[in-house]
Amino acid sequence: MIKWKGIRWSVHPLFVLVMIGSVMTGYFAELFTLFLIVLVHEIGHVVVARSFDLTVREVKLLPFGGVAEMEDAGSIPAGQDALIAIAGPLQNVWMGLAAWGCGQLGWWDPEWASYVWQANLMIGLFNLLPIYPLDGGKLMQAAFSYGFNYYAMMKWTSRISIALSTLMIGYALSTAFHSDAGIQLNLLVVGLFLLLTNWTYYRNIPYLFVRFLMHRDRVAVRTIARGSLARPIIVNLKQPIIAVVRLLWREQYHLIYLMELEGRIVKVVPEKEIVDRYLTERDPNRAVIELFR
Template sequence: MIKLYGIAWSVHPLFVLVMLASIATGYFVELITLFAIVLVHEIGHVVTARGFGWTVREVKLLPFGGVAEIEEGANLPAREEAIVAIAGPLQNVWMGVLAWFMGFLGWWSHDWAIYVMQANMMIGLFNLLPILPLDGGKLLQAALSRIQPFHRTLVWGSRISLLLSSCMIIVSVVPVFRHPGGGIQANLLAVGFFLLLTNWTAYRHIPFLFIRFLTHRAAASSRSLEHGSWALPIIISRHHTIASALRLFKRDSYHLIVVMEEQGSIVAVLPEQRLVNGFLAEGKADRAVLELFM
């Protein structure tokens, strides 16, 4: 692990296995090139994230990109998350164009220029698959969070990622059944299993991820109050629990909780901080929201 500019950089064990396999098969130069492409891809994310003022704690490099740990978590604006996510594949665009240009000028051999172009295309396009924690998965999650509550975004983001990861594993073994003597696509199989296990773990940890979202909600609420913001009301009945109300929170919105009778009369209105603090302080998520006034 290396620490640069306050960020811990490390290589994931999956990348280490790829490195050892490349060295054993004599593809050392290709390995260094792949490592450089992945590193520049991830630097694109980090520079953009820090430009928005994010605190990047750690970056783990993988054969197809990297995974960054952000201190602020899920309360960052969806727009910023989308821009940071797309910043990685954009690095592959200019590197691919540069490789073509170098080949066109004759400064690189034709075969080497094609290899670097294809490597950038492969990494860039692969990262745009809508699977977490790939860039495409983050773009999907940012889009989902704009149209539905954040808890549902976590659930469906993980479910879609699990489904597509499973499809990747199936695709990797299809050649065995389609062609006599066909071999398994080992790289795709390994990556598919990695993504499947990562998303299965994330799916099981959704309650923890949602609590983390709520604990950082106070800072997001302070920003909304400081700059002025529209409030998005959440209308519930007197029988709604604190947990069910919290699961209606949207990522980039400030909420007022309106408790209403079936006849349409308003029983109570409280700011979202009251609901979040009531849950975090006592942890009784199955209490009725109305009990916060008693």
């Protein structure tokens, strides 16, 4: 691991295994090219994130791309998150076109040019699969942020990612029965990695949600700066506080209306009061009205 421009850069153990295998089989040039492609792919993410004044803590390089960890994760607007995600595959577009052009102009050996543009095509398209933490998974998260509250967005992202990772593993295993090539080991390993990552993500949703709540003040600042209207949330007096905070949306600031079953509004509180009470309350299942008596 090295630190450059304030960012920790590391190579994932999965990539290390690929490197060892490539060196042992004599594919060093292909390995070095793959490393450069993945590095430029991740630099694309970092440059766009930095343009939004976001802090990138660490970049982990993987054989099919990488993972850039943002310090501001959870408070980044969905639109910015989508632009950061798509910036990686866009690097593969220009690199692939450049390699193809060099081959057509005779500047590179046609076979080598074909390898480089096909490698970029493979990495770019693979990263667009709607599986977290691939770029396609992050684009899916950004899209879901406009149709679901934050907690539901995380749940659906993890569920879809687990399902698609399982399908990837199943396909890799099924080739043993339909092809003379046997099991697609690379696809199997990547599928297992993505499945494990998303299973861990699913189990850590409660902790990730708390991190989201701890950065809600930034949403308030952006809302006030834009002069945007607060989004109302109407809840029953007896709803547990944990159920109320799970109704918060990613880019919306909320006013919480506490309503009796008869339809009378008892109290209106800004979301900050609800979030602060939740973060300090020992029993998150207490009725929300009990916190404001």
